[in-house]
Amino acid sequence: MENEEKITLPAPKTLTLGDEVKAFYSRDLVAVILKIFGSPTRGTRSLFTEQSEKSFIRSLILVASVAVVSAIFVLLIIPSEIREYVSWIKIAGKAVSFAVLYLLLVSGFSFGMKMLSGKAEFRSELFTGALCGIPFVASVLLIFLFSKLMMDNQVLSDIMMGGYGSLISKGGILLLLLLYMLLLSFNILFQSQRASGTKDVVAWYLSPLGILLAFYITFKIIF
Numbered sequence: 001m002e003n004e005e006k007i008t009l010p011a012p013k014t015l016t017l018g019d020e021v022k023a024f025y026s027r028d029l030v031a032v033i034l035k036i037f038g039s040p041t042r043g044t045r046s047l048f049t050e051q052s053e054k055s056f057i058r059s060l061i062l063v064a065s066v067a068v069v070s071a072i073f074v075l076l077i078i079p080s081e082i083r084e085y086v087s088w089i090k091i092a093g094k095a096v097s098f099a100v101l102y103l104l105l106v107s108g109f110s111f112g113m114k115m116l117s118g119k120a121e122f123r124s125e126l127f128t129g130a131l132c133g134i135p136f137v138a139s140v141l142l143i144f145l146f147s148k149l150m151m152d153n154q155v156l157s158d159i160m161m162g163g164y165g166s167l168i169s170k171g172g173i174l175l176l177l178l179l180y181m182l183l184l185s186f187n188i189l190f191q192s193q194r195a196s197g198t199k200d201v202v203a204w205y206l207s208p209l210g211i212l213l214a215f216y217i218t219f220k221i222i223f
Contacts, residue, residue, distance in 0.1 A: 020054070024061050036134055040187050047131065048195035056123045059130040063103050066133030071095040073137075073144045094222055099136065102218040103129040106185075109210035110192055113203070119196045128192040132211070135181040135188070142181070146174045185211045 035043030074095040075088055083091070107122070107129030114120035186208045193203035 017057075020057055021061055024058050028058060029062075032131070033134060036131065036184065036188065040184065041191070044131075044188055045191040045195050048127070048192050051124060051127060055127045059126040062130040062133055063100060063126070066103065066130070066137050067096040067099040069137050070099040070140050073140045077140075077144050077147045098218055098222045099133065101221060102136065102214050103133050105129075105214035105217055106132045106189065106210065109206075109214060110189060113193055113206050113210065114196045114198060116198065116202065119198075125192075128189060131188050131192075132185045135184040139178050139181045142174060142177050182211070 032047060035047055071092040075083075075091055078086075078091055104126075107125045110128040111120050111122050111125040114125070189210055190203050190207040193207060194200060
C-alpha cells in the first residue's frame, strides 16, 4: 500500500490592524457610504444581513474615525474669539467624547431593542452605532460649511442680541439637510432592527426614540 502524502494547507493570512485600516478606507468605507445614501432601504439593510467576523474591528475603526473627524471640524467651526478663552484641547475633548458616547448609546439602545426578539449581541450592535456615525459626521460637515460660507457678522450680531431671524432665513436649507441626516440615522437603526427580525411596528416607533434619547443623554452628560 502506497503511503498517502499529507498535504498541509497554508494558514489563512491574518491582517494586521494597519492593514485592516487601509482595507477599510480603500474599499469598505466608500461602499458603506454609497449604500447608506444611495440605497437607504435595501442597501442599508444589507449592511446588517451581510456582516462578517471583521465587522467588529471595522466598527471600532469607524467610531474612532468619526470621533477624530468630528473634533477637527468642531475646532474649525468654533470662532477664533472663543478659542482664545477655551483651550483647543478642551474643545476637541468635548467633541470626541460627544461623538463616542452618542454612538455607544445608539449601540446600547439597539442592543436593548433586539433583546425583545432574543437576537441581541453587543459586538454586532456596535456596528449599528458606528454606521450612525456617518450621518453624524455629515451633519458636522454641513454645519462647518454653513459657518464658513453663510454666517457673516450680521448673523453673529443678531444671535448675540437674542434674535435668530437672520440665522433662520439663511439656515433654512441647512436645517432641512440636518433633518435629512437625522432621518438617515432613524433609518439605520430601523434597518438594523428589521435585519434581526424585530417586528416592523416595534422598530418603526422605537428607532427614532433611540436616536433622540441618545442625543439627549449625550448632551446632558457632556454639557
